[in-house]
Amino acid sequence: MSLNELETPVPVVDLAKVDANLKRMQDYCDTHGIKLWPHIKTHKIVEMAKRQLALGAEGLVCQKLTEAEVMLDAGCENILISYPMIGMEKARRLAAIAGKAKFTVAADSICAVDTLREAAEMSGAEIGVLVEFDSGMGRTGVVTPKEAYELAEMISDTDGLRFAGLMTYPSNENSVAFLKEVKPLLDAAGFGLPVFSGGGTPKAFHQHELGIVDQLRVGTYIYHDRNTVAAGAASLEDCALHVLATVISTPKPGHFVLDCGTKTLTSDPVAAPNKGHGLLVDYPEAVIERLTEEHGMVTLDPDLPAPRIGEKVLILPNHVCPVSNLHDQVAVRQRDGSFEFWDVSARGCTR
C-alpha cells in the first residue's frame, strides 16, 4: 500500500525519521551524562516505547496510571508517573501494578503523598516519589522551596516511600534558582538530592547548560510538530508524523476544504508566526483558517497553484501529542516504503 492508497484522514508516521529523532536525543543525553526518560504521551504506542528503551532510555514516563498499565507491555522496568495521584481509586489502581516494575510518582501535596503511602501499603512495593515544583508553568508543583523540603521530609518519614528527588516542567533558569534555595535544606536534613528530573522538548538540547539536570523527560522529540520547529528544536524535515487528508470541496477560488477537522487535528493553536491549524507541506502558503469537527477550511492566494478536489495532502500538526490521542491507529511507513498500521494502545488513557 502506497501513501496515496491510504484512506483519509489518517496520521502517517515515517519510521526512519522516528529512529533518527530517537537516536539524536539519546546521543545528546549520552554525551552530556543525562539519563533519557521518554514521555510516551506523544506516541502512546508500545512498539515506539520499545524502540526508545532499546536505544538506551533509562525508563518511561507516563502522565496517567492507565498509560502506565499499557506501557508495562513494553517490558519496561522503570516507570515514572509524572502526575500527582489523588484518592483511593488511584491508590488501588497503582497498588495493583506497583510490583510489576520500579515505580516513581510525582507529588506536590500532602494528599498526593498520602495516596502513594496507601498504594505502597496495599502493594507492599516501595514507591519512589519525586517532589514536583513549579518553575513558571503555573500548573501543578509546589511554589516555595520550604514546601518542597517539607514534602521531602514527609516522604522520607513514610514507610514504603522513597524520596527520589525533585521534578519540574519545563526545566529552565527558574529551576536553577529554586534548586539553589532548596538544596541546602535537603542536604542539612541528610536527604540530599538523588535526582533532578527536568523536561521539555522545545529546550531539550540546551539542558546541559543548566548544569542541574540528571533525568530528561521529553515526549514530542519522537515526532516533532509545528511548535517544536518554531522553538528551534527541530527542522521541518525532522517531523515524523503528518496527517494525510483529502481535498473534498473547492467552493470558490482561493478556498478549499479538507476532510479533517478538530476530530483529527485538535483545535490546539500554534505558537508560531505562521498561523492556522497545521502546515500543508506541499502548499506552505495555504492557511488552515478554521476547523469544525470534520472540516478544515483552507485559504490560499488564488494566483498560487492549489490542490485539486480529490488530491491528498500532508499536514504537519501544530501540536502532535493530542493528535495521537484522537486515533486508534497510525499508518507507519516502514524502511521499504510500505505502510503498516500500528495500534495507539494508550490512546484515551485519561485516568
Next chain:
Amino acid sequence: MSLNELETPVPVVDLAKVDANLKRMQDYCDTHGIKLWPHIKTHKIVEMAKRQLALGAEGLVCQKLTEAEVMLDAGCENILISYPMIGMEKARRLAAIAGKAKFTVAADSICAVDTLREAAEMSGAEIGVLVEFDSGMGRTGVVTPKEAYELAEMISDTDGLRFAGLMTYPSNENSVAFLKEVKPLLDAAGFGLPVFSGGGTPKAFHQHELGIVDQLRVGTYIYHDRNTVAAGAASLEDCALHVLATVISTPKPGHFVLDCGTKTLTSDPVAAPNKGHGLLVDYPEAVIERLTEEHGMVTLDPDLPAPRIGEKVLILPNHVCPVSNLHDQVAVRQRDGSFEFWDVSARGCTR
C-alpha cells in the same frame, strides 16, 4: 456505584435529562410537521440512537461513513451522511453498506456525485443525493443557485442516483433567500424539491419560522453544552453530560488544578461572555483559565468558597460533541441513580 465513587476524569450522562431533551425536540418537530433527523455525532452511542428512533426520528444523520457503519447496529433503515464522499476508497466503503439501509448522501461537486455514482454502480443500490449549499458557514456547499441546479440535473441524469433535495447547515434567513432563487429552476426542469434539509441545535426551536424546513438535522440537543445554552436553546438544567473531575493540586490561594485537560475537555472555545474551558457547576465563579493535555488550571476569587484537594467537581463542557469523541465510554446515570458504562462505539470514526 454513586457519582462520588466514579474514577475521574469521566463524562457522566444523566439519562432522565437525555430523555427529556429527546422528547422536547421530537415534540417540537411533530408539532410543526418537521421530520427529525438526529445527528449521532454528539453522542456516538448506538443505544442513544435507538432511543432517538424509538421516539419517532425518521432517520439518523452521520457525518462520516465509518459512523454510519457503526450506526447500522441501531437498526436504522434511513441513514443520511451529511458529508461529501470523494474518491474510490469511499465509493467502495459506501457500496459495501449501501444495501443495508436507505442511504442519502450530501454532495456539493461533480467529483462527489461521481463517487456516489461509483458506489451505486458497485452496490446496485439506489443512493439518494442531497445537494449541499452554503448558507453562510463558509464550509462545504455550493455557493450559487446555478451550481445547485446543475448538480441536481447531473444527479437526475445518473443511473442509481436519486435527487433527494437540498441541504444546508445551519438553516437560516440566507437559506430562504437561496431557496427562492433555486426553486424556480428546479421546478422548471421538473425536478421539484423533494426535501429541504436544515439543521443546527442553537436555532432549532425557530426552524418552523423559516417556513422551508422539511427535515431537521440536530445533534447537540441530546446533551446540550455551554454553547447551546449561550445560544438560548437550553437552560443549564437541561444539560445532560458533564465531566466529573478531581481537584489534584491547590498550589496557591485562588488557584486549583483539575485532572482534566484537552484530552478530556478539548481546547474548543466557548461563544459566551463567561470565558474559560468549561463551567464548574458548583463553583460558577471559577474560571478554567488554561488547559494542558491532562491539567485544567482554575482561578477563583480567594474570598469565595473553593473546592478542597481530592474533591470531585462537575464541569459543563463548552462543546460537547468532541468530548464524546475523546472517551471510549461514558458513565450513564440510570433512573434509579445507579451508573452504567455505555460504549461510545462511533468514537474516532473520522473516515
